[in-house]
Amino acid sequence: MKTYKGFNKDMTCRGFQYEIGKEYETDKVKTCECGFHACEYPLDCFGYYPPAESRYCEVEQSGEISKNGGDSKVASSKIKIGAEIGVKDLIKAAFEYTKERCTNHKTGGNRSALTGGDRSALSGGDRSALSGGNWSALSGGDRSALSGGDRSALSGGDWSVVYGGEGAKVRGGKHSVLALQYWVDGEFKCIKFKEVDGTKIKENTYYRLDSRGRFIEVKEND
Numbered sequence: 001m002k003t004y005k006g007f008n009k010d011m012t013c014r015g016f017q018y019e020i021g022k023e024y025e026t027d028k029v030k031t032c033e034c035g036f037h038a039c040e041y042p043l044d045c046f047g048y049y050p051p052a053e054s055r056y057c058e059v060e061q062s063g064e065i066s067k068n069g070g071d072s073k074v075a076s077s078k079i080k081i082g083a084e085i086g087v088k089d090l091i092k093a094a095f096e097y098t099k100e101r102c103t104n105h106k107t108g109g110n111r112s113a114l115t116g117g118d119r120s121a122l123s124g125g126d127r128s129a130l131s132g133g134n135w136s137a138l139s140g141g142d143r144s145a146l147s148g149g150d151r152s153a154l155s156g157g158d159w160s161v162v163y164g165g166e167g168a169k170v171r172g173g174k175h176s177v178l179a180l181q182y183w184v185d186g187e188f189k190c191i192k193f194k195e196v197d198g199t200k201i202k203e204n205t206y207y208r209l210d211s212r213g214r215f216i217e218v219k220e221n222d
Contacts, residue, residue: 003038003074004090005059005081006049013037020057023080031068035075036061041143042094043161044071047175051087051195058082058093087193091161091179095145099129110141118149126157134165142173153206163191169208169218172196182213189213 011018014037018024029035038059039045045056063077085093102113110125118133126141134149142157150165158173166183176196182189194201194215201207206222207215 001040001061001074003040003059003061004042004045004093005038005057006045007055007057008049009053009055011055018081020081020084023078025063025078027077029064029066029075029077031066031073031075035066035077036079037073037075038079040072040074041097042090043159043177044073045090046177046195047071051177051193055084056090057084087177088179088191091163091177094161095129095147098127098143098145101127102129167208169206169222171204171206174198174203178207178215180209182209
């Protein structure tokens with residue numbers, strides 16, 4: 001099964017040294033205790049390895065499998081470490097993961113997949129995937145994936161991924177990842193990321209990038 005794994009900067013996890021492209025095997029497997037661990041839902045990796053301090057890879061797990069029924073963590077007896085991916089790719093994978101597991105609705109309940117054009121107003125429940133054009137207003141529940149164009153207003157629940165274009169404002173619940181495009185004089189420069197840690201980046205508070213690409217707090221009606 002394809003999953004995602006976080007590591008320390010030196011590619012260690014719980015004291016074990018990993019290498020990209022290598023395969024590993026063990027004979028004891030129990031989630032949170034032994035075996036090789038990774039997450040089916042990409043953003044669950046952030047709960048164990050924060051974006052600013054970690055590295056991430058796509059992995060393949062096989063052999064004996066153990067799950068705990070809490071988050072999407074999986075323990076396995078075999079694991080192959082695939083390509084290293086960045087936070088941007090992890091967020092994209094989270095959006096695709098959510099969208100694949102959603103049902104298509106015109107109105108958003110849980111696990112809805114909603115797509116709108118410019119100036120759309122979309123609202124989905126938990127684990128929804130919402131995508132809107134410029135000047136859109138998108139609101140999703142816990143573990144939602146939201147993607148909006150320029151000047152969008154995006155609001156996600158806990159453990160959400162919220163991605164906005166130029167001039168967008170975003171907010172999320174605890175452990176959400178906020179991603180904003182940074183433009184200078186009409187030229188795209190990069191994507192800036194922040195995790196909602198409750199201290200530097202507050203829960204349920206809107207943020208926008210300033211002219212220097214820094215996250216600044218803004219009011220809901222700004």
